Amino acid sequence: MRRVTVLGATGSIGQNTLELVARAPDRFEVVALTGGRNIAQLAHDARRLGAQVAVTAHDDLLGDLRDALAGSGVTAAAGATAIDEAADRPADWTMSAIVGAAGLAPGLRALEHGGTLALANKESLVTAGPLVMQTARRHGARILPVDSEHSAIYQALAGEDIDTVERVIITASGGPFRDWPLDRLRTATVAQASAHPNWAMGQRITIDSASMFNKALEIIETKEFFGVSPEIIEVLVHPESLVHALVGFNDGALMAHVGPPDMRHAIGYALNWPARHDLPVARLDLAQAGRLSFEAPDPGRFPALRLARETLARGGLAGAVFNAAKERALDGFLAGRIGFMQMAETVEDVLSRIYPDNGLIDAGFSLDTVARADHVARVTADAAMAARGAAAHS
Ligand code: NDP
16 A cells, blocks of 8 residues: 655645546555645545545635535644644655645655655746755755656666666647747736647646746756756657657757656556656557647746756846746736736846845755745845836826
8 A cells, every 4th residue: 555645635636646546555555635625626636536535725724624524534734834833744656736835845744754755746846956956966866857858858868877868858749829929928818828739737827837937947946856957958849748858868869758648657657667657648549649849938038948948047046036026916916916928027027136146155055044035035126016007107
């Protein structure tokens, strides 16, 4: 029996994970499930899967969760500390699928008791890559990437020597705005940015895909997880979303991972690792797919990629600043405070305002320093967005 905890169980990745767990009750036993506002889903899954504990991130929803779990034998808890405690419970395998920087602390707690952390929360590696990787090493824990591109790279690297890798290519669908000219991008709405052509995902990552901030995060994630130099990481726009990543070796071989755009593959790979088990994903018919096309991303329309490389060049806690500024700019776009292209402008503003502050960026990695960089970046992003709003209205 593999003891399983799912952090972010009510989200898109969390629900796909539970679907796979529920298919094999003889192999998996659920320890803890955590969620946010979706109490009905959290309680339903905790009951049907016999979890020990269910935790909502929101203290004010504890009463609702208790009511929903009454008579089930599942313990209810609430708040960020309770999520950390859920992650502390002994489990063999933990899915880290909380969205945003909030996923870092519970992921670290899970790593501290060893076992395997399936990492969907890319923000953990972007904000605190060295801390996450060191924590895993120190406690003998294993991290398996769940982002489809990174799962693809991981699989292409199986049995290979990382020193023979010349290039790592991650693909991007190009999102709904792949062909949109700059002028039109400036007018893009939340509804338009929330409609991904190929992947069904949570709203925030879907909008990050439209702006290519998702790919920007993934460049940083690739560097932090695989330890490769940023110069060998390439991005290719691949509208069919069938090739998820390619790894180039020093003998010229290029190994591609090909499959349908379905997160259950990467989740299932991590869930069953090191074995492979049958998964309910469509089998690809390449003759029917017909054509695989690739193009270079346009840096003018998608400045997020350049910003990610500048962030990597800066090093230290710049990733935490980059991620927090991006999260706050996305909040601003969702709230109608700024336009689509102003998300990148806001992040660039924040980076340029914070970069001279070496004390903040070079403070070393701990949960406290990451939280401080995150906080300062959010406040700075708010100021940058307010200044832009004021400029727009003057
Ligand atoms: P969703 O928005 O669908 O789900 C997020 C989950 O986190 C939900 O369970 C939500 O609870 C919970 N949550 C939200 N805020 C908090 C908080 N402050 N504290 C604790 N829990 C919180 O996101 P996705 O499933 O799409 O993405 C999850 C992570 O996986 C992200 O880091 C994303 O980048 C990454 N990822 C996602 C992919 C996908 O296909 N969706 C692909 C690759 C990576 P509730 O909904 O109950 O409020």
